[in-house]
Amino acid sequence: MKFGTVLVTGGAGFIGGNFVHMLINELGAKVINLDCLTYAGNMVTLEPVAGNPKHIFVKGDIRDRKLVRSLLAESKPEAIVNFAAESHVDRSIDSPGDFIQTNVLGSFELLEAARGHWGDLTGADRDRFRFLHVSTDEVYGSLGGTGLFNESSPYSPNSPYAASKAASDHLVRAYHHTYGLPAIITNCSNNYGPYQYPEKLIPLAIYKALSGKPIPVYGDGGNVRDWLYVKDHCHAIWSVLQKGAPGQTYNVGGNGERTNIQVVRAICKILDELMPDSPNAPHEKLITHVADRPGHDRRYAIDASKIGEQTGWAAKQTFEQGLKNTVIWYIENKKWADTVMAGEYKGERLGLAKGE
Numbered sequence: 001m002k003f004g005t006v007l008v009t010g011g012a013g014f015i016g017g018n019f020v021h022m023l024i025n026e027l028g029a030k031v032i033n034l035d036c037l038t039y040a041g042n043m044v045t046l047e048p049v050a051g052n053p054k055h056i057f058v059k060g061d062i063r064d065r066k067l068v069r070s071l072l073a074e075s076k077p078e079a080i081v082n083f084a085a086e087s088h089v090d091r092s093i094d095s096p097g098d099f100i101q102t103n104v105l106g107s108f109e110l111l112e113a114a115r116g117h118w119g120d121l122t123g124a125d126r127d128r129f130r131f132l133h134v135s136t137d138e139v140y141g142s143l144g145g146t147g148l149f150n151e152s153s154p155y156s157p158n159s160p161y162a163a164s165k166a167a168s169d170h171l172v173r174a175y176h177h178t179y180g181l182p183a184i185i186t187n188c189s190n191n192y193g194p195y196q197y198p199e200k201l202i203p204l205a206i207y208k209a210l211s212g213k214p215i216p217v218y219g220d221g222g223n224v225r226d227w228l229y230v231k232d233h234c235h236a237i238w239s240v241l242q243k244g245a246p247g248q249t250y251n252v253g254g255n256g257e258r259t260n261i262q263v264v265r266a267i268c269k270i271l272d273e274l275m276p277d278s279p280n281a282p283h284e285k286l287i288t289h290v291a292d293r294p295g296h297d298r299r300y301a302i303d304a305s306k307i308g309e310q311t312g313w314a315a316k317q318t319f320e321q322g323l324k325n326t327v328i329w330y331i332e333n334k335k336w337a338d339t340v341m342a343g344e345y346k347g348e349r350l351g352l353a354k355g356e
Contacts, residue, residue: 001128001241001242001243002078003029003077003078003079003128003130003241003242004029004030004078005029005030005031005032005075005076005077005078006023006029006030006031006032006077006078006079006080006081007031007032007034007071007072007075007077007079007080007081008020008023008031008032008033008034008080008081008083009034009035009062009080009081009082009083009084009110010034010035010041010062010082010083010084010085011031011033011034011035011046011057011083012033012035012037012041012042012043012045012046012057013035013040013041013045013083013084013087013197014040014045014191014193014195014196014197014230015083015134015191015230015233015234016033016035016081016083016084017045017046017195018193018194018195018230018231018233018234019081019083019234019237020033020046020049020055021048021049022231022234022235022238023238024049024052024054024055025048025049027238028054029054030054030055030056030075031049031054031055031056032056032058032071032075032077033046033055033056033057033058034058034060034062034067034068034071034084035057035058035059035060035084036059036060036061036062036084037059038086039197039343039344039345040087040088040197040199042197042339042340043057044336044339044340045195045336045340056075058071061106062082062084062102062106062107062109062110063101063102063105063106063109064109065109065110065112065113068109068110068113068114069113069116069117072113072114072117073117076125078125078128078129078130079129079130079131079132079241080110080114080130080131080132081132081134081237081241082107082110082131082132082133082134083134084102084106084110085102085103085106085134085165085168086098086099086102086103086161086164087136087161088161088199088200088350089138089159089161089162089293089351090199090293090349090350090351091161091199091350091351092159092160092161092164092351093159093160093293093294093350093351093352094350094351094352096160096164099160099161099164100160100164102164103161103164103165103167103168104164104167104168104171107133107167107168107171107172108171111131111171111172111175111181111183114131114181115175115179115181117129118131118181118182129182130182130183130184130241130246131172131175131181131182131183131184132183132184132185132186132237132240132241132244133168133169133172133183133184133185133186134186134188134237135165135168135169135185135186135187135188136162136165136187136188137149137187137188137189137190137226137251137253137300137302138157138158138159138161138162138165138297138300139155139157139162139165139166139169139187140153140154140155140156140157140187140300141155141156141157141158141162141297142156142158142297142298142299142300143298143299143300143301144298144299145299147301148253148301148302148303149187149251149300149301149302149303150251150303150305150306151187151248151249151250151251151306155169155170158295158297159295159297169185169187169249172185173185173247173249176246176247177247181246182246182247183246183247184240184241184244184245184246184247184248184249184250185248185249185250186236186237186240186249186250186251186252186307187249187250187251187252187302188228188233188236188251188252188253188302189225189226189227189228189252189253189254189256189300189301189302190225190226190227190228190300191227191228191229191230191233192227192228192229192230192322192323192326193229193230193231193322193325193326193329194230194326194329194333195230195336196230197340198337198340198341198347199345199347199350201225201260201263201264202263202267202323202326203326203330203337204216204347205263205264205267206267206271206326206327206330207330207337207341207347208286208347209267209268209271209280209283209286210271210280210330210331210334212279212280212286213286213347214286214287214288215264215268215283215286215287215288216288216289216290216349217260217261217264217287217288217289217290218260218289218290218291218292218293218296219289219291219292219293219296220261220289221259221260221261221262221264221289222259222260222261222298223259223260223296223297223298223299224257224258224259224260224298224299224300224301225257225258225260225263225299225300226253226254226255226256226257226300226301226302227254227256227257227258227263227319227322227323228252228253228254228256228302228315229254229315229317229319229322229325229326231317232254232315232316232317232322233252233254235313235316236250236252236307236311236313236315237252239307239311239312239313240307240311240313242311243310243311243312244307244310244311245310248310250306250307250310250311251302251303251304251306251307252302252304252307252313253301253302253303253304253315254302254315254317254319254322255304255315256315256318256319256322257301258319261287263323264287265284265287266320266323267283267323267327268282268283268284268286268287269283269284270323270324270327271283271327272284274327274328274331275331290349291352293351294351294352
């Protein structure tokens with residue numbers, strides 16, 4: 001299936017920005033990029049496609065149904081890919097209302113705009129149209145020491161972030177089953193790679209280590225995540241757009257289970273190898289255990305067999321090589337990190353709010 005024009009929401013963020021780069025630079029597609037440029041959405045992430053006639057950036061909110069409808073009417077995209085979301089668990093603990101507004105209400109408004117647009121289409125245009133909603137494995141809650149999440153796993157979200165994404169997933173599913181909207185959901189494991197805002201574990205650890213500051217590790221560091229290189233994830237989304245079935249959910253994982261402390265130690269080892277003369281070496285001495293996150297899920301892991309069987313996608317990047325590529329990228333792109341960190345947030349601890 002050919003998608004010549006795609007409306008990407010949240011395309012100035014981490015995963016969305018990487019997806020925009022892939023669409024334009026690898027696939028030659030035209031992108032209408034809608035982003036409201038919160039702290040995690042930055043125009044510097046889009047510099048590689050600046051001036052490219054295939055990239056049209058629009059600053060705006062997915063809650064603005066009138067704006068979205070006008071963009072759909074003007075650009076007539078074959079697909080909408082929704083990355084727009086508040087996505088940091090710690091921030092959801094401090095400010096849950098922001099997550100309800102963007103992830104729940106925003107998804108509703110976007111779905112309504114898409115439903116109206118799709119209803120106006122006819123023939124092959126109507127048959128080809130897709131709405132792809134990008135979600136998270138956190139909607140499933142926490143696993144024990146064994147087992148994997150699959151597409152039939154019950155939802156059991158444990159943070160305001162996870163609950164807001166679960167709600168948006170349910171809305172997308174309902175719009176397919178109630179109205180026939182050709183919608184697809186992907187639930188991914190933890191992403192890492194270039195352009196990730198330094199508040200999540202991997203970029204924050206790199207940023208702190210390069211600055212010679214303490215690297216915070218929550219609790220005992222034994223929480224397990226299935227790590228997925230962002231470029232593999234972008235290709236997975238494209239595969240689902242091409243070959244996935246409307247009404248279906250596809251789990252996307254990197255087969256890269258690691259504990260948080262293993263990840264941070266690996267980052268320190270890579271930095272020691274790349275920067276042996278650094279005054280901060282050995283970087284592992286910077287690791288500092290801090291109070292655990294409230295309600296911290298112990299383990300996530302994804303069974304990605306369905307997407308492999310139905311689309312042929314498989315993660316190509318090993319965790320070791322992907323992590324090294326990521327560390328090198330942050331070393332070589334310090335200007336990007338300094339620019340996006342020039343705002344109010346300076347890498348301090350979030351998610352300890354005790355309520356009013």
